[in-house]
Amino acid sequence: MIRLSGIERVFRVGEEEVHALRGVNLEIARGEYLSLMGPSGSGKSTLLNVIGLLDRPNAGRYALDGRDVTGLDDDALSRVRREKIGFVFQFFHLVARLTAEQNIELPMVLAGIDPAERRTRLARLLAEYGLEARARHRPDQLSGGQCQRVAIARAMSMRPTVILADEPTGNLDRHTGQEVMAVLEGVHHAGGTVMVVTHDGEIGARAHRRLRMVDGAIVSDERGAGGGHGGT
Amino acid sequence: MRLADTLGFAWQVVRGSPGRTLLILLAMGIGVAAVVAVSSIGEGARLYVVNQFGSLGTHLVIVLPGRSETAGSMPGVLIGKTPRDLTLEDALALKRSPAVRRLAPLIVGAGDVRVGARSRETPVLGSTAELMDIRHMEMAQGQFLPPGDPRHSQPVCVVGAKVAAELFGARRALGEWLRIGDRRFRVVGVLASQGESLGFNTDEIVIVPLAAAQALFNTEALFRVLVEAKSREQIAYAQSDIEEILRERHDGKREVTVVTQDAVLATFDRILRALTLAVGGLAAISLAVAGILIMNVMLISVTQRRHEIGLLKALGATGLNIRLIFLSEAVLLALGGAALGLTVGKLGQLFIGQLFPSIPFTAPWWAVIAAPLTAIATAVLFSVAPARRAARLDPVRALSKR
Numbered sequence: 001m002i003r004l005s006g007i008e009r010v011f012r013v014g015e016e017e018v019h020a021l022r023g024v025n026l027e028i029a030r031g032e033y034l035s036l037m038g039p040s041g042s043g044k045s046t047l048l049n050v051i052g053l054l055d056r057p058n059a060g061r062y063a064l065d066g067r068d069v070t071g072l073d074d075d076a077l078s079r080v081r082r083e084k085i086g087f088v089f090q091f092f093h094l095v096a097r098l099t100a101e102q103n104i105e106l107p108m109v110l111a112g113i114d115p116a117e118r119r120t121r122l123a124r125l126l127a128e129y130g131l132e133a134r135a136r137h138r139p140d141q142l143s144g145g146q147c148q149r150v151a152i153a154r155a156m157s158m159r160p161t162v163i164l165a166d167e168p169t170g171n172l173d174r175h176t177g178q179e180v181m182a183v184l185e186g187v188h189h190a191g192g193t194v195m196v197v198t199h200d201g202e203i204g205a206r207a208h209r210r211l212r213m214v215d216g217a218i219v220s221d222e223r224g225a226g227g228g229h230g231g232t
Numbered sequence: 233m234r235l236a237d238t239l240g241f242a243w244q245v246v247r248g249s250p251g252r253t254l255l256i257l258l259a260m261g262i263g264v265a266a267v268v269a270v271s272s273i274g275e276g277a278r279l280y281v282v283n284q285f286g287s288l289g290t291h292l293v294i295v296l297p298g299r300s301e302t303a304g305s306m307p308g309v310l311i312g313k314t315p316r317d318l319t320l321e322d323a324l325a326l327k328r329s330p331a332v333r334r335l336a337p338l339i340v341g342a343g344d345v346r347v348g349a350r351s352r353e354t355p356v357l358g359s360t361a362e363l364m365d366i367r368h369m370e371m372a373q374g375q376f377l378p379p380g381d382p383r384h385s386q387p388v389c390v391v392g393a394k395v396a397a398e399l400f401g402a403r404r405a406l407g408e409w410l411r412i413g414d415r416r417f418r419v420v421g422v423l424a425s426q427g428e429s430l431g432f433n434t435d436e437i438v439i440v441p442l443a444a445a446q447a448l449f450n451t452e453a454l455f456r457v458l459v460e461a462k463s464r465e466q467i468a469y470a471q472s473d474i475e476e477i478l479r480e481r482h483d484g485k486r487e488v489t490v491v492t493q494d495a496v497l498a499t500f501d502r503i504l505r506a507l508t509l510a511v512g513g514l515a516a517i518s519l520a521v522a523g524i525l526i527m528n529v530m531l532i533s534v535t536q537r538r539h540e541i542g543l544l545k546a547l548g549a550t551g552l553n554i555r556l557i558f559l560s561e562a563v564l565l566a567l568g569g570a571a572l573g574l575t576v577g578k579l580g581q582l583f584i585g586q587l588f589p590s591i592p593f594t595a596p597w598w599a600v601i602a603a604p605l606t607a608i609a610t611a612v613l614f615s616v617a618p619a620r621r622a623a624r625l626d627p628v629r630a631l632s633k634r
Contacts, residue, residue, distance in 0.1 A: 054546055054627050075550040082548020093543045093631065097248035107547045109237045158548070 001161065001193065002028040002051060007060035009046050009216075020046040021057065022216040028162070033188040034195045035207035043216040044197045045166060051195070052164045053081045065161055082111050086155030088184070090167035092147040094139040094154075100146075101126065101135040104153045111158060121157060129153040129183065145176040152183055162193040169203055181206060233553045242560040246568075252533070253565065256526055260569020260607050261576055263519035267603035268577025268595045270515040273584065274508025276593035281504060283592070285497045291333075291461040292366070292493040293470050295326075295478070297453065299486055316487055317453035320382060320442065322478060326459060329473030331466040335459040336363040337382065337442055341449040343412040345438055347399040354395055355437045356412060358445020366460050369434065374406045374421035377441055385443035389417035393425040394435040412438065413448055467492050512599055516606055522569070523610030526562055530618035534558075534625075541622050542630025551623035558619035559612060566611030570604035577603075 009021035020043045028034065036044050049055035050062065053069065056077075062070050069080055086107075094103045104125055108118045126132045129149045139147055148168060155163050165184060169177030181196075181203060188194045198204050212220040246253050297318035323337040339358035344351055361379040363369070369376070376390055389410065396405040396419070405419045417440060426434045446452060461470040471490050478488050534541070541554060577595065585593045 049628050052546070054631075075552065078545060078548050078550040078553075081546070085548075087546050089631070093539065093546075095540055095543070097244055102244075106544075109241070110233050110544065110547055110549045110553060112234050112237070154547070 001030045001065060002026070003061075003063045004051070005061050007047075007050060007057045007062065009043070009050060009055065010058050019216050021050065024060070024216070024218060026211075026218065028193065028195070030161075030193055031188070031191055032193050032195075032209055033185070033207050034209045034211060035204040036195065036197045036211045036213065037199070037201070037204040038213035040199075042213040044213055046216075047213065048164050048166055048195070048197050051162070052085045052087060053077045082107055082158055084161040086158065086160035086163045088148070088151050088155050088163060088165035088168045090170040092139070092144075092151045092171070094147055094150060096139055099136045099138055100131055100142065100150045103139070103150055104131075104157055107154060107158045125153045125157055128156075143176075144172045145179050148172065148176075148180045149183055152180070152187070156187065156192075160192075162195060163187055165194065165196045167198055168196060169198065169200060177203065233549070233556070238553070238556050239560050239564070241557055242564055245557075245561055246564050252529055253568075256522075256529055256565045257569045257572055259522035259525045260519075260566055260611070261572035263516070263522040264570050264573020264603045264607050265577035265580060266515035266518050266573075267512055267599055267606075268574060269580040269584075271508050271512035271599035272577070272581045272593045272595035274504065274511055275596045275599075276584075276588075276591045278501065278504035278508060279592045279594070280590070281500050282497060285493060285500070291464055291467050291470075293459040293461055293467060293474065294491045294493070295323075295457040295459060295474055296489045296491065297456070297487065299489060316482055316485075318457065318478075318488060319452050319454065320446075322481055323454060323457045324382070325477050325481060326457065326474055328477060329470055331461050331470035331473055333460045333462045334362045334366060335457055336360050336366050337457050338363070338455045339442060339445040339449060339451070339453075340455040341445065343438065343448065345395070345399065346411045347408070350399050352395065352398055354392075356445065356448065357437055357439045358442045358448070359439060360442055363439070363458070366458050370424040370426065372422045372424040373404075374419070376421050377439060378420070382442045385441035385447075387415065387417050387444070388420045388441065390421040390423060390439040391419055392423050392433070392435040392437045394433075395438060396422045410438075412440070415444065415448060417444070464494075467494060508596065512602075516603070519603070519606050519610055522607070523614040526565065526611050527614035527618060530558060530562065530615050531621070534618050534622045537622075538625060538630045541625050542627040545625070545627035546631060554623040554625075555619040558622055559615050562611040562615035562619075563608060566608040567604075569611075570607045573607070574600065574604065 004024055004026040007021050007024040008019070011018045011020055024047060036047065038044050046055060050057050057070070060070070061068060064080065064084060069077070072080065095106070098106070101122055105118055105122055108121065126135050129152060131146070131149060131153060134142060134146055139150070142150065152163075163184065168180055168184065172180060177200075184194050184196065185206070196203065196207060204210060208223065208225060210220075210222045211218050295318065320337055323335060326332055326335055336359050341356050342353060343356035345354050345356075357363075359377070360382045361377045364376040372393060374390075377388065378386060380386075389412075391399070391405060391410075399405070399410060400408060405422055408419050409416050410419060411417075423434055440448070459470060459474065461467040471492055474490050475486065475488070479486055544554060581593050581595060585591075
């Protein structure tokens with residue numbers, strides 16, 4: 001479903017060239033639950049951004065759902081992104097002036113989906129993520145865990161191919177973090193593909209496939225029931 | 233993204249920062265209000281002047297002795313003879329034209345007017361009964377000059393309000409006698425106070441029958457003939473008829489100048505219209521200033537909303553989506569500003585109208601249309617750069633910077 005081959009990403013910082021990704025090869029199948037770990041600056045976020053089509057590799061090929069997306073322009077990438085990628089961020093990135101339901105609806109609005117269809121999907125998402133009572137609250141009236149649930153509901157609103165979560169628990173206390181992970185694992189149980197970038201070993205261990213990066217390369221790729229939580 | 237959603241999103245932004253919105257609305261509103269108010273003052277002045285001319289007589293044609301020429305100066309001097317005078321018989325002959333409704337020959341001089349020991353130097357007009365209708369004069373007391381053959385005169389006169397007050401004091405002027413030069417006239421009417429109108433202050437004149445004025449000033453020559461055409465459309469015919477009749481009577485020479493009120497009016501009309509446009513244009517500069525303000529605020533907004541823009545892109549917004557969001561934000565602000573400005577401008581116009589009720593202040597239609605359109609155009613124009621900048625933001629960097 002996702003096939004990366006020979007992905008290189010070089011940033012130019014002043015005179016220096018920083019190799020964020022060095023020849024990364026990666027295949028992700030539908031329904032996988034992955035974690036991506038590694039020290040700061042190892043290229044985790046860059047890889048996530050490349051997979052999420054927010055960033056373009058300098059070299060290598062990227063095929064998403066059988067389509068080569070390497071050479072697409074910005075607007076084409078945006079369209080693919082909104083159909084196939086759902087992002088969950090560490091700092092939630094909710095729009096402060098919009099209510100929870102308006103935030104969840106945003107990708108559908110951007111995609112130009114018919115309002116009636118939006119309402120149907122919205123009602124289902126609110127129910128699914130236990131947000132009905134909070135639908136008309138703004139982010140500053142929600143707890144951290146609720147904000148992240150809104151963000152996950154938003155990521156799911158376009159029924160994406162893959163959910164990419166960048167440190168989804170990084171801004172939450174341990175207990176709330178567990179809760180949010182349970183929600184993401186719920187997505188996986190429902191058949192979704194989930195990839196989580198994390199610093200937290202405990203969170204990372206929960207995934208069924210665990211990738212480790214060092215210096216822009218994937219150095220280990222372990223599979224197996226992760227940490228005894230929620231196996232398939 | 234659907235248009236309604238784009239507008240809805242922009243509306244949320246506009247509502248979300250009321251301080252900023254108020255500032256822009258104010259700038260736009262002042263610009264639009266200035267254009268509307270200033271141009272309505274100009275238009276009011278124009279209409280006022282047009283109406284003033286209208287009060288002189290609606291279809292007036294003025295016949296002046298002497299030919300005004302642009303080429304060659306005073307041909308009479310060169311050949312050693314002056315053009316022939318315009319006489320009463322010339323004037324009466326003009327009645328032959330079917331386009332002429334009525335006419336009033338005019339002689340003007342200065343006379344020493346006396347009542348008992350009081351005396352006063354005033355302009356004396358010699359004319360006929362028709363003058364009253366042609367010049368739309370109104371009587372305070374009594375009647376105007378009696379109708380009749382202008383070749384013969386009765387010893388009567390009509391005096392202006394101020395002249396009556398100065399000569400007769402508190403006494404009633406009507407029916408009293410006054411003396412101009414060596415002739416005596418009985419006052420048959422006092423003019424209502426009308427103030428200045430095209431050169432004469434009707435409060436300060438004495439009007440006597442034409443024949444009496446001819447005798448007083450010892451002249452046959454008319455100062456001018458005021459002719460009223462039957463309708464606006466007939467003015468041109470009246471003008472050509474008059475020229476034709478007088479040329480015939482003056483042995484084929486063109487020795488008069490015929491001026492229509494329309495020509496004078498049109499000149500004033502043009503001048504005032506140009507002035508209104510000019511001051512309206514000056515006021516429109518404030519709209520450009522408002523546009524620059526919008527651009528500044530938008531640029532700041534792009535910087536402040538980096539996160540949001542990055543997020544929108546991450547959620548699948550295209551560059552076009554982002555540009556449209558920013559442009560519709562600007563259009564909404566401009567529309568609000570224009571509505572505010574039109575309201576304030578209209579209120580301002582009503583207010584000035586209260587202060588100067590005699591001047592018909594109305595915003596010309598072009599200002600009412602052009603001002604809001606200019607506001608929206610400047611808003612869009614000055615938002616293009618910020619919107620482009622927003623659309624080009626790199627989502628990764630926009631999201632990562634906190």
